[in-house]
Amino acid sequence: HKGSAFGALGEAPQPTTEHFENRLWAAFSTLDKTREVWVEDESRHIGRVALPDALFRQLREAPLLFVDRPIDVRADRLVKDYGTFDRKELAAAVERIRKRLGPQHCKNALEALEAGDLRAVALITLRYYDKSYAHGAAQRNADRVFRIEAAGLTLEALVDELRSRRSIPSR
Structure with missing residues (x-):
């Protein structure tokens, strides 16, 4: 989630795509090639950087284990993770997803933020x-x-x- 609208809060700026790819290669080069690697499911772009084509294709072909946690638990976690950030920074993060949230949901989230209802912001x-x-x-x-x-x-x-899901066959 570090590439999300909220994930950059409190973090150093993202590297260039080239630097990101070099860091990925360095990390993967240390792994035991005889063992499986678990990777968080990501879209092609993570914030402003992009996954290398070969890695993205491999991720799309690999099994996907979708861990489904109740929305209340997830909202509580978001409040814990992001609740200490400056309200202006949180408002800017909400604004970054305005188009995808829709104008009414964005308005509701910003109003909840103004009222200090961080849980409502998280749920929205x-x-x-x-x-x-x-x-x-x-x-x-x-x-x-x-x-x-x-x-x-x-x-x-x-x-x-x-x-226990390790027995899922890969292709």
Whole structure:
């Protein structure tokens, strides 16, 4: 999420695409090539940088494990992660997704922010992000998408569930 409208808050500016690709190569070159690698699902562009074509194609062909957590849990996490940031920075982040949120949702989010209701802001923005994630998953081969219901799972139980999915065949 560091490339999202909110993810850059409190972070150094993104590198150039070339620097990003060099850092990716350096990180991947240290990995054991006999072991699988788990990568967060991403769109082609992460903020202002782009994934290399070969990596993006490989990600699109790989199985997708979609961890489905309740919206209330996710909203609480967003408030925890972003709630300490300056309200002007948060408002600017909401404005960056205005077109995709729609004018009324954007207005509602900004009003909630002004009122100090960060949870409402999180719930409104999650609508946009959920649509975006659903659209991305719909572009994938349906027999390669596996939903994991994480409601009520402890972190340890979720890790166990993810590890149990290692037997999903790759292509």
